[in-house]
Amino acid sequence: MRIKISHKRLLVNLILGLILLFCLNIFLGSVKLSIKEFITGLYDTTSANYLIIHSLRIPKALSSILIGVGLGLAGFLMQILFRNPLSGPYVLGVTTGGSLGAALFILGSSLFSIGFLHPKYGIPLFSSLGSLTVLSMILLVYKRIKDPMTLLITGILFSSISGAVISILAYFSTAERLREFVFWSYGSTHLMNTYELLILTLSSGLCLVFALKNSKPLEAFLAGDIMAKTLGVDVDKIRVQIILFTGLTVGVLTAFAGPVAFVGLVVPHISRQILKTSNVQLQLISVCLIGSLFVLASDIVATLPSNAMSLPLNAVTSIIGAPILLFIVIKTKRFIF
Amino acid sequence: MKPYGLVIAISLIFAGCNSVGNEKISTKHKKWSPKYAKGFSFEEKDGVTYLNILNPWPGSNFKQQFALISENDSLKANKSLAINIPIKRWATSSTSHVGFAEELNELNSLKALSGTNYVSSEGVQSRINKNEIVELGQTGQPNIEWIIRNQIEVYLNFSIAENASVQSLLEKAQIPMIYIGEWNEKHPLARAEWIKVFGVLFDKQKQADSIFAAIETNYQKWKKRAEIEGNAPNIISGSPYNGVWYAPQKNSYMQKFYEDANLNYVWKDLEYTGSLQLDMEFVFNTGKSASIWLNSSEYQYLSSLEKLNPLISELSSVQNSGVYNTSKSKVSEGVLFYEKGVVRPDLVLKDLIQIGHPNLLTKHKLHFFEKLRK
Structure with a gap:
C-alpha cells in the first residue's frame, strides 16, 4: 500500500495523540496522584497506587481503546454496507437491539426463566443476539426496499420497538432489577477484568482483521452492487459478513460496556474529513485511531478526575460527538462519503 | 502475607447467643443463627469464628464467609476473606449502615460513604463538613481507587445483585467487601437484628445484643398493646x-x-x-x-x-x-x-x-x- 506523505504524517500524529491520551487517561482518575506517585505506582508493587494503576486505570484505558476501535469500525462498515452517511450502530437501532437483549436478560429473567444463566455470560449472549436480530431485520427490509431514507426510517422503527419493549419490561420489573439495568445503560469502561478485555480484543480485533482483509471488496462495494459484481466481488457474501461482524462486535461491546452512543456515527466522519481519501485500508486505520482517541477523551471527561462521582459515558460521548458532527456538517455543508 | 493472631471474640458472641437464637453445639463445630434475620449467621470451626452472609438480595443464592480475627491471632488466611476485629477504618454504600454504627457509637471509624447528602445523622454531617468522611460515589459504583489508597479495612456494600467486578478488585487489594443484606429481610426485627453483625465487626457484641434485646422487648410490648x-x-x-x-x-x-x-x-x-x-x-x-x-x-x-x-x-x-x-x-x-x-x-x-x-x-x-x- 502506497501512502501519501501527508497521510503518513497524519497517522503518525494520531498515533502520538493516542499514546499521549492513553497516558493521560491512566494518570487522571478519581484519586489525584502526583507525577512522582504515578511513576512509582507504575513499578512499585508494594504501593497502593500500583494496584490502582494496574488493576483499575490501565484496564479502563485499554477498554476505552477497544470500544473506540470496535464501534468506530462497526459504524464505518455499516456506512459502507448501507451506502449511507447516517448509518451507525446507534442510529440504525443495533445498539438499542443490544440493549433490548440485555433488558430481556436483566429485567425479564424472572418472567422468562433465564435466571439460571450467570450475568457474566447471559448479558453478552442476549445483547449480541439482540444486536444481530435487529441488524438482520434491517437487512431483510433493505433487500426489499433499497432506498436509504426508508432504511433509516426502518432503523428508527426498530429502535422504537426495542425501546417500547424495554419500557414494558421495565414497567413490570422490580426496582432492584430496574436499577441494575439503568446502571448498565449508562455505559462504562470501568472494572473490566482480563477475561472481559480478552473478549473485547477478540471482537474488535476480528472485526478489524475482516475489514482489512476485505478492504478492496469494500472499496468496490462503495461503488454500487453492479460495479462490485463486475469487479468479481460476491456482494451477497460480503453483505452477510459485514452484518455478522458488525452485529457481533456491537453486541459484545454493548454487552460489556453498555450502550455507547455516537462513536459509530461520528468517528468515520471525522476520519473522512481529515484523510479525504477513498483508500479503505487507510480509512480503517484512521477510524481505529480516531475511535480510540474519541473514547479515551470521553472517558477522561466521564471520570471527572479527582472526584468521587462520575458521569455516564453514554451521555458524554453524545455531548462531545454531536457538536463535532454538527461542526463537520456546517463546515462542509454536506457529508463527505 | 503477614501472620495473624488467633484470638477470636467467641466468648462475646456466645454471650449474646445464649439468650436468643438456635445454637447447635458439638465439640468442634458450633453454629448460631439469629432469631429473626435470615441473611447472616455465625459459626465456630476449629477455634475460628466465622461470619456467614446468606442471600443478601432477593432471589439470590449467594454466600460469603469471613473469618473474624483479632490482631493477636496466628491464623494465616486470605486477607480479603478475613476481618481483623475491631475494624478501625470502614466505608459503606448505605445510610442504613450509618444508623447501625451510630447506635453502637462507632461513627469515628467511618471514613467514606455513598450519598453523603442523604445522611440525617448530625454527627456524620459534622464530620462530612470537616472532610473526615468523604463521598464515595454512587452506590454500586464506589470510588475503588479511594478505598484502596486510604487503607479501608472493610467495605460494607448494599447491593441488589452480585457486584463481582468491584468485589474482585477489592479482593486483589485484600479488602473484604461484605454484602449487608438487612434490606432484604421481611420482618422489621430481622432488619434490626443486623446490629449484631455490626457488633461483631466493632467488637461490641455484648452492647449490640443488649441494644437489640431492648428494641425487641419494646417492639413486642407495643405490638401486644396495639393488639388489645x-x-x-x-x-x-x-x-x-x-x-x-x-x-x-x-x-x-x-x-x-x-x-x-x-x-x-x-x-x-x-x-x-x-x-x-x-x-x-x-x-x-x-x-x-x-x-x-x-x-x-x-x-x-x-x-x-x-x-x-x-x-x-x-x-x-x-x-x-x-x-x-x-x-x-x-x-x-x-x-x-x-x-x-x-x-x-x-x-x-x-x-x-x-x-x-x-x-x-x-x-x-x-x-x-x-x-x-x-
Missing part, C-alpha cells in the same frame, strides 16, 4: 406517580409493620413482583374510605398531592387530613426513616400506633412520620 385495641383502622399506603400507585405488597416489610400496629392495610392480600403497581381507579375504588394514608411521597402539603390526580382529593384520608409521609429529616436531604428506622423498628411501630390508635400513645412525638399540612 380491637378496632383496626383502614389504611392505604404508597405513592402515586404518573397515574400509577406504588404500594407495599403482601408479606412486605412495611406490611408487617402495619399488621403489628394493628392497622388494616386494605391491599394486604395483593401480591406482585416488587411493589404493587395499582391503577388510580382501583385505588379510588378500594381505598377511598380508608381514614389514613401512610408513606405518601416526599410531598409536605396535601395540595401538592391533590395536583397529582383529581381522584386524590376525593380520598377520605386526604379530606380528613390523615396523610403521613416518612420524609422527616434532621439535617441535609437525608430521610431519617431509612437511616434510623431500620435499626429502631420499635420507634417506627410506636409512630404507627400513635397514628392509628392515638388514644394508646397520647404523649408520643412522631419520630419518622410527618403529617401533611393543608
Whole structure:
C-alpha cells in the first residue's frame, strides 16, 4: 500500500495523540496522584497506587481503546454496507437491539426463566443476539426496499420497538432489577477484568482483521452492487459478513460496556474529513485511531478526575460527538462519503 | 502475607447467643443463627469464628464467609476473606449502615460513604463538613481507587445483585467487601437484628445484643398493646406517580409493620413482583374510605398531592387530613426513616400506633412520620 506523505504524517500524529491520551487517561482518575506517585505506582508493587494503576486505570484505558476501535469500525462498515452517511450502530437501532437483549436478560429473567444463566455470560449472549436480530431485520427490509431514507426510517422503527419493549419490561420489573439495568445503560469502561478485555480484543480485533482483509471488496462495494459484481466481488457474501461482524462486535461491546452512543456515527466522519481519501485500508486505520482517541477523551471527561462521582459515558460521548458532527456538517455543508 | 493472631471474640458472641437464637453445639463445630434475620449467621470451626452472609438480595443464592480475627491471632488466611476485629477504618454504600454504627457509637471509624447528602445523622454531617468522611460515589459504583489508597479495612456494600467486578478488585487489594443484606429481610426485627453483625465487626457484641434485646422487648410490648385495641383502622399506603400507585405488597416489610400496629392495610392480600403497581381507579375504588394514608411521597402539603390526580382529593384520608409521609429529616436531604428506622423498628411501630390508635400513645412525638399540612 502506497501512502501519501501527508497521510503518513497524519497517522503518525494520531498515533502520538493516542499514546499521549492513553497516558493521560491512566494518570487522571478519581484519586489525584502526583507525577512522582504515578511513576512509582507504575513499578512499585508494594504501593497502593500500583494496584490502582494496574488493576483499575490501565484496564479502563485499554477498554476505552477497544470500544473506540470496535464501534468506530462497526459504524464505518455499516456506512459502507448501507451506502449511507447516517448509518451507525446507534442510529440504525443495533445498539438499542443490544440493549433490548440485555433488558430481556436483566429485567425479564424472572418472567422468562433465564435466571439460571450467570450475568457474566447471559448479558453478552442476549445483547449480541439482540444486536444481530435487529441488524438482520434491517437487512431483510433493505433487500426489499433499497432506498436509504426508508432504511433509516426502518432503523428508527426498530429502535422504537426495542425501546417500547424495554419500557414494558421495565414497567413490570422490580426496582432492584430496574436499577441494575439503568446502571448498565449508562455505559462504562470501568472494572473490566482480563477475561472481559480478552473478549473485547477478540471482537474488535476480528472485526478489524475482516475489514482489512476485505478492504478492496469494500472499496468496490462503495461503488454500487453492479460495479462490485463486475469487479468479481460476491456482494451477497460480503453483505452477510459485514452484518455478522458488525452485529457481533456491537453486541459484545454493548454487552460489556453498555450502550455507547455516537462513536459509530461520528468517528468515520471525522476520519473522512481529515484523510479525504477513498483508500479503505487507510480509512480503517484512521477510524481505529480516531475511535480510540474519541473514547479515551470521553472517558477522561466521564471520570471527572479527582472526584468521587462520575458521569455516564453514554451521555458524554453524545455531548462531545454531536457538536463535532454538527461542526463537520456546517463546515462542509454536506457529508463527505 | 503477614501472620495473624488467633484470638477470636467467641466468648462475646456466645454471650449474646445464649439468650436468643438456635445454637447447635458439638465439640468442634458450633453454629448460631439469629432469631429473626435470615441473611447472616455465625459459626465456630476449629477455634475460628466465622461470619456467614446468606442471600443478601432477593432471589439470590449467594454466600460469603469471613473469618473474624483479632490482631493477636496466628491464623494465616486470605486477607480479603478475613476481618481483623475491631475494624478501625470502614466505608459503606448505605445510610442504613450509618444508623447501625451510630447506635453502637462507632461513627469515628467511618471514613467514606455513598450519598453523603442523604445522611440525617448530625454527627456524620459534622464530620462530612470537616472532610473526615468523604463521598464515595454512587452506590454500586464506589470510588475503588479511594478505598484502596486510604487503607479501608472493610467495605460494607448494599447491593441488589452480585457486584463481582468491584468485589474482585477489592479482593486483589485484600479488602473484604461484605454484602449487608438487612434490606432484604421481611420482618422489621430481622432488619434490626443486623446490629449484631455490626457488633461483631466493632467488637461490641455484648452492647449490640443488649441494644437489640431492648428494641425487641419494646417492639413486642407495643405490638401486644396495639393488639388489645380491637378496632383496626383502614389504611392505604404508597405513592402515586404518573397515574400509577406504588404500594407495599403482601408479606412486605412495611406490611408487617402495619399488621403489628394493628392497622388494616386494605391491599394486604395483593401480591406482585416488587411493589404493587395499582391503577388510580382501583385505588379510588378500594381505598377511598380508608381514614389514613401512610408513606405518601416526599410531598409536605396535601395540595401538592391533590395536583397529582383529581381522584386524590376525593380520598377520605386526604379530606380528613390523615396523610403521613416518612420524609422527616434532621439535617441535609437525608430521610431519617431509612437511616434510623431500620435499626429502631420499635420507634417506627410506636409512630404507627400513635397514628392509628392515638388514644394508646397520647404523649408520643412522631419520630419518622410527618403529617401533611393543608
